[in-house]
Amino acid sequence: MNCGTLYGWEQHKAANTPACKFCKAAKEKHDAGTLVIAAPPQKRVAQCGTPSGAKKHRREHTEMCQPCRDAENGKSRNWKANKNGTTTLGRPVTKPCGTPAAAERHRKNDEPLDEACEAALIKYNAENYQRVKARKKAREAAKQAESLDVAA
Known part of the structure; x- marks a missing residue:
């Protein structure tokens, strides 16, 4: 109620x-x-030159004007640009030199590695080796504990 x-x-x-x-x-x-009865809210009207104006053209099956077309294209362009960390052109943002991703980019483009990228790649590989080693050790410890439980 x-x-x-x-x-x-x-x-x-x-x-x-x-x-x-x-x-x-x-x-x-x-x-x-x-008793004060509130007036109903005013209905918002879609205006040309906005994405909602373009939507109104489609809904009413009328030819879309150029300002609405531009607004809709801009909206989809911005959506695509912000999706998955991309630039305004829709291509992925390139990581700066000195990162493992930049080192991978150099490798794919058959470019020589600069010192910063080489150092970053060495550091990443060393950390990754330690992670894998720790994971393997944990797996072996769990397997050994499981075998002790089964034997007991």
């Missing part, structure tokens, strides 16, 4: 239930002429 409103009071009466104090107060204000 919409308690606290005149409509809520009417719903109470229609359901043959006693009106709550909020609905009684709303009914008293209405009878006294002091």
